[in-house]
Amino acid sequence: MTPSRPHRVLDLAGIGIGPANLSLAALAQPRTDLRTAWYEQRPAFHWHPGLLIEGTTLQVPFLADLVTLADPTSPWTFLNYLRARQRLYPFYFAERFHTPRAEYDAYCRWVSTHLEGLHFDHRVDAVHWDREAAVFTLDHTRLGTGATARTHARNLVVGIGTAPHVPGALRGLAHTSTAPVVHSADYLDHRERLLAADHITVVGSGQSGAEVFLDLLRARPAGRERLHWLTRSPAFAPMEYSKLGLEHFTPDYTRYFHGLGEPVRDHLTARQWQLYKAIDAGTLAAIHDELYRRSITGGWPDTTLTPGVTVRAAHRRTEGGLLLHLDHAEQGTTSHLPTGALVLATGYRERPLAPLLSGLAPHLRHDAAGRHQVDDRYRLALDPAVTGSVYVQNAERHTHGVGAPDLGLLAHRSAVILNHLTGRDCYPLPERTAFTTFGLNTTGARAVAERRFATEGTGQISPR
Numbered sequence: 001m002t003p004s005r006p007h008r009v010l011d012l013a014g015i016g017i018g019p020a021n022l023s024l025a026a027l028a029q030p031r032t033d034l035r036t037a038w039y040e041q042r043p044a045f046h047w048h049p050g051l052l053i054e055g056t057t058l059q060v061p062f063l064a065d066l067v068t069l070a071d072p073t074s075p076w077t078f079l080n081y082l083r084a085r086q087r088l089y090p091f092y093f094a095e096r097f098h099t100p101r102a103e104y105d106a107y108c109r110w111v112s113t114h115l116e117g118l119h120f121d122h123r124v125d126a127v128h129w130d131r132e133a134a135v136f137t138l139d140h141t142r143l144g145t146g147a148t149a150r151t152h153a154r155n156l157v158v159g160i161g162t163a164p165h166v167p168g169a170l171r172g173l174a175h176t177s178t179a180p181v182v183h184s185a186d187y188l189d190h191r192e193r194l195l196a197a198d199h200i201t202v203v204g205s206g207q208s209g210a211e212v213f214l215d216l217l218r219a220r221p222a223g224r225e226r227l228h229w230l231t232r233s234p235a236f237a238p239m240e241y242s243k244l245g246l247e248h249f250t251p252d253y254t255r256y257f258h259g260l261g262e263p264v265r266d267h268l269t270a271r272q273w274q275l276y277k278a279i280d281a282g283t284l285a286a287i288h289d290e291l292y293r294r295s296i297t298g299g300w301p302d303t304t305l306t307p308g309v310t311v312r313a314a315h316r317r318t319e320g321g322l323l324l325h326l327d328h329a330e331q332g333t334t335s336h337l338p339t340g341a342l343v344l345a346t347g348y349r350e351r352p353l354a355p356l357l358s359g360l361a362p363h364l365r366h367d368a369a370g371r372h373q374v375d376d377r378y379r380l381a382l383d384p385a386v387t388g389s390v391y392v393q394n395a396e397r398h399t400h401g402v403g404a405p406d407l408g409l410l411a412h413r414s415a416v417i418l419n420h421l422t423g424r425d426c427y428p429l430p431e432r433t434a435f436t437t438f439g440l441n442t443t444g445a446r447a448v449a450e451r452r453f454a455t456e457g458t459g460q461i462s463p464r
C-alpha cells in the first residue's frame, strides 16, 4: 500500500458489522453531520448462522434490539421492523418477549440493508496512525476481487466480536468425511452428516451445547439415540435469570465494575460464570421433557449426560471414528469413549485486537496482565501522540464486566460512544438503571479491596 494524502476523512470508521457496530451505525444515521463508514468481511449481515436452530430464541427481551434502550423513537427498532413487514398484529397476539433467533437475524439484516456507508465483503487488514495528518488509516481488501484500498478516519470503532474456541487438546482433530468434528458455530451446516453417524458426542454445557444436544436428541429415534453429552463443568447449570440478578447487565453495574481494581475485576469475572456461560432454564426443561417423553413406555433413552468430565485428548481410530480420552476430576478416574462424530460446543473468545492494531502497538497502553486498557467511554488507552479515539465494542469484558457481549447493553454503549464522539448529549442517558446500589460510596474502599485481592487472589469482599 503506497502512502497517500487523505482526500476524504471520515469522522468514524467501524471495523466489523455485527450487532454491536450495526447498533452504532443505526444510532449514528440521524447525525447527518457525521461522516461514517463501516467494513465487514462477510458478504452480508448474518448473525451466528450455524446456530439459528429452529425453535431457539434470543435470551434477552425484544426491547434489547439495536436501538430501543437508547432511543425507542428510532426508525430501526424491532417494532418498526415488524411494522414494515406487516407483522405487528401476529407479534402482538403471540405475546412473545423473546423473539426467535432467526427473526433477530432477519431484523438486523433489514436494518443493514437500509443504512448507508456499510461495506460488506471488506476485510480490514491493518490500522495505522498517520501522525502528520492526525488520522487513522485503514487498509482493507475487497474479498472476491482482492482489490485493496485505504480509508482515513479521525476515529475508529472496533467491533470484531468473538471467534469459535477449540481447546488445545482437540485442535489437531481435522474434520474428515468419516467422522465429522464440528464446532457448534458451524452446527447447521453439518447437521445431516452428524446425524448420519452411529454415535455422537457433544462436549460443552453452555447454551450452544444444550441447544445442539436437544436438536440431535429430537432428531434421533427413541431408544436408539446413541448420544453422549459431556461437560467439564460440575453440573448442567442453569443461567442466573432472576430479576435482581439481571441487574448485572445494567449500565449501573458496568460503571461499578469499571471502577474496581484490576485484581478484583478478574476475580469477579471468573466467579460470575453462571451469569453468561450456563444454560437457560427453558432449554434445560425442554431437554428433560424430551428425555422423559422417551422413557414413558419403559426403558431409558440411549443417552449419557455426564458433568465433571474433561476430554483430555482425542484421536482418530484406524478402524474409523474417534476415541476420546476422558478424565473425571472429582472421582479421579479416566475412561475412553469411541464415537462417530464430535460437536465442540466449547465456546467463543474475543477476537484478539493485536493483529489488526499492530500498527498502533507503540501507542497502546496495557494492564498488568498485558490486556488493553479501556476507559469509561469505551476508548482504548493510547499515548497522547494519538489525538483520535479508538473505541471498542465487545472487547472489554475485563474492564467492563459480564455485560460486554450482552445485546441488552448494545444500544446504551453505542449512545455513550456517540455522545463522546460528538461532544453532545445526542442520546440522553438515564442516570440510574438498577434498583441495586452497587458498592459503597466510601473513599479508600478501592485501595483496600485491591490490596486484599492482589495478596489473596480469592475470596469475597465481606460486608462490614
Ligand SMILES: Cc1cc2nc3c(=O)[nH]c(=O)nc-3n(C[C@H](O)[C@H](O)[C@H](O)COP(=O)(O)OP(=O)(O)OC[C@H]3O[C@@H](n4cnc5c(N)ncnc54)[C@H](O)[C@@H]3O)c2cc1C
Pocket (backbone or CB within 6 Å): 015, 016, 017, 018, 019, 020, 021, 039, 040, 041, 042, 047, 048, 051, 057, 058, 059, 060, 122, 123, 124, 125, 159, 160, 161, 162, 208, 348, 351, 356, 393, 394, 405, 406, 407, 408
Ligand atoms: C449463538 C449465540 C447466541 C447468542 N445469543 C445471545 C442472546 O440471546 N442475548 C445476548 O445478549 N447475547 C447473545 N450472544 C452474545 C452476543 O450478543 C453475540 O455474540 C453478538 O453477535 C456480539 O456482537 P458483536 O457485534 O460484538 O460481534 P459479532 O457478532 O461477532 O460480529 C463481529 C463481526 O466482525 C467481523 N470482523 C471480524 N474481523 C474483521 C475484520 N478484520 N474486518 C472486517 N470485519 C471483521 C466478523 O465477520 C463479524 O461479522 C450470543 C452469542 C452466540 C454465539
